[in-house]
Amino acid sequence: MDKTYEQLQEDNRRLAEENERLKNEYEKLGEMYDDLSLSYEDALMMYDKAKESIRMESELEVASNIQMSMIPKKFPEIPNIDLYASVSPAKEVGGDLYDFFQKDDILFFCIGDVSGKGIPASLLMTVTTSQFRTVSRYMSQPDQIVMAINNQMAEGNDTHMFVTLFVGCLDLKTGHLAYCCGGHNPPLLIDTDVKRLPISFKLPVGAIKGMKYVLQETQITPGTTLFLYTDGLTEAMDADMNMFGNDRMNETIQDLLMEGENTPKAIIDRLTDDVRAFVKGAPQSDDLTMMAIKYKS
């Protein structure tokens, strides 16, 4: 049966409505597709970022391994002394350093802390360590060693980075200690008591070219331990930003002496434990390095 004009009009209206509905659906599908393709692009970007992050992490791990390989972690038998040290960077790579080696009857050693943290500090740390080894081969006085490193480092130092550095030369036969300090925390002398090694306060190394550093000397008596550390020990912070401090460091060592313990390893292990207990899991705020040398006879 033929449709009436009104019926055809009604069909047309329904068709137009259906057409509009389909158009809307189509647009929604298009938007969903755009969303999907955006998510896919995001996923690709995230994948690339993850890949880059893994690459950087593995590069940092390599950098950390290179850096740690520059720090002696084995403590060979050296006549008349007992030596132990530890380093614990706050990040993958750090700015703290220590080093030691024996040349004839002299123990050459150093401890240092580069300004800042992370990769920039680690680069200057490696430079400092290699300069210490190079310069100490042909210079035998700590002040000469410090001044040579300072002048090389300060040359064109546009970033004004520097390293606090303590260099010592201990005569293994006599106990005579020659030393020079460039802005580093005064080491401690531990026998039956705890004392600060007298220090001439001078700027850190690399700060100003031509700076004069001072040669200092003392006699280490048998049984005395020279304890060197970086500020990551005394400035270790808990979650409320309270510092471990000089007093706690001294108390810990005093307690150990009361227990009849004063070997380098015992001192460093106890301080490591006490700092860990003090910060109560707060993220490590700075590199922490300690070195102890006991002169036996």
Add this chain to the structure above:
Amino acid sequence: MKTTVEDNDGLITVTFEGKMETKATPQVEEALNPLFASKSKEIVIDCSKLEYISSSGFRVFLSIALDSQTSGKHVIIKGVNSFLHEMFKITGFLDLFDFQ
């Protein structure tokens, strides 16, 4: 960490407040740009509300000292607490500034 630099008729006053930790030093350095750009010869650094200086923070003080040497500025540091004074002493920075 808050850093302010004020210019009062040629006298520059820098005020540090809080803890100058490593992560804060880029902001501190940026805030000090007016000091480095200034032609003023008299600088006062107020540290009475400064609680802590990291080694990176000392790098900022070294930059101020080196800038003052090359541009002939006289830098007075005021109000450092006893803990910070000890840090300035150990690091040899007491020789770089006029402490009052």
